[in-house]
Amino acid sequence: MIMLAKIGLGIAGTLAVAGVYTFRDGVMRVDVDEHHAGGDHVHLWFPAAAVPMLMSAVPDRELAKASRQAREYMPLARAVAHELGQFPDTTLVEVQDRNKHVRVSTHYGAIQIDVTDPDEDVHVVCPLATIEDVTAQLAQAQPENPEN
């Protein structure tokens, strides 16, 4: 009995530590709800720590292609993600009219984009650290001679 309890405690402890480690960088969230008949409802939640791991599984050629396409904006995205983490939570941009509401804000080290529209609601949450990691990985994937 005591042996079973020890094994159970070991498994539970391992799962707890693994869970905490997996979610240490926060959660990436994508929620899309289309309001028309037959509209899509997408709700994706996954650990942000998994994104760099998933990116390492992407073929080098595809990563280099993505890197080339995003080259112009990568330093900006990286600098913004890095610097935003230094400031308290805030609403960076908010646009509201009679029907629509768009908000870009920072919340607990993540950037949050909320769009509320008569046609659809979109909510995206991405930890700033993940943006930094992704841009760093894309920068590494950049070919030395981008013209080739």
Place this chain on the structure above:
Amino acid sequence: MSRNPGKAFRNTSLVAGLVAAAALLLAPFAGYAQSASGGDRWLHVRVVSTDADGETVSVNVPLELAEKVLPAINKKELHDGKVTIDHFDSDGVDFRAVLEAVRNAKDGEFVTVTGKNHEDVRVAKKDGFLLVHVTDNSGHVGRHHSADKDADNKDNKGDKHADAKKDTVSHVEVRIPMSVVDAMLGSGKNELDIVAGLHMLAKQGDTELVSVKDEDNTVRVWVDSKNAPAPEGGTR
């Protein structure tokens, strides 16, 4: 010493494991807790539209963020946090010359320029601030904006052309600390050093920088130490 060293070791391991798990769990919030200290300066932009949709736009950016991010943008005229302007000239108004004139002028002395498109630009230096007042009459179609309310009422009574007669005069007021202007003009003849200007702006107190009012929109740009705008657009 413990009478059961094995048990003591297990207990210590359990506590160490829990502490490690707690530390991992709280790690993402450590940066947040550190960052919540005050002292940051924020640039706010608020646009309120009075049209049927009643659109409002609110932008809040930490000045330090803008200072650090701008040099990362190198596109067209913007490079290394500076804007290159080949001709400091717009609609026949040489803004660099005007700024230089104001810079060297006495306090309260105005430079008035009338542009080609009926815009009046009045520039002055007062109490350490550069003041720019632009009145744009280019869209003016019938009468001056201060026409009396009776006339407005008459226009609104079933006159389909009322809209065409509405006031289209816009007013722009800019109030920038001279130290910021100096910093922006300091880099080169055909350049505006935006980063140096932001750096200097961060050292100033709460101030309203730009105010634009026309028939459809009200625009305000100001700097303060709050990371969110006041409910009704007040600066303080």
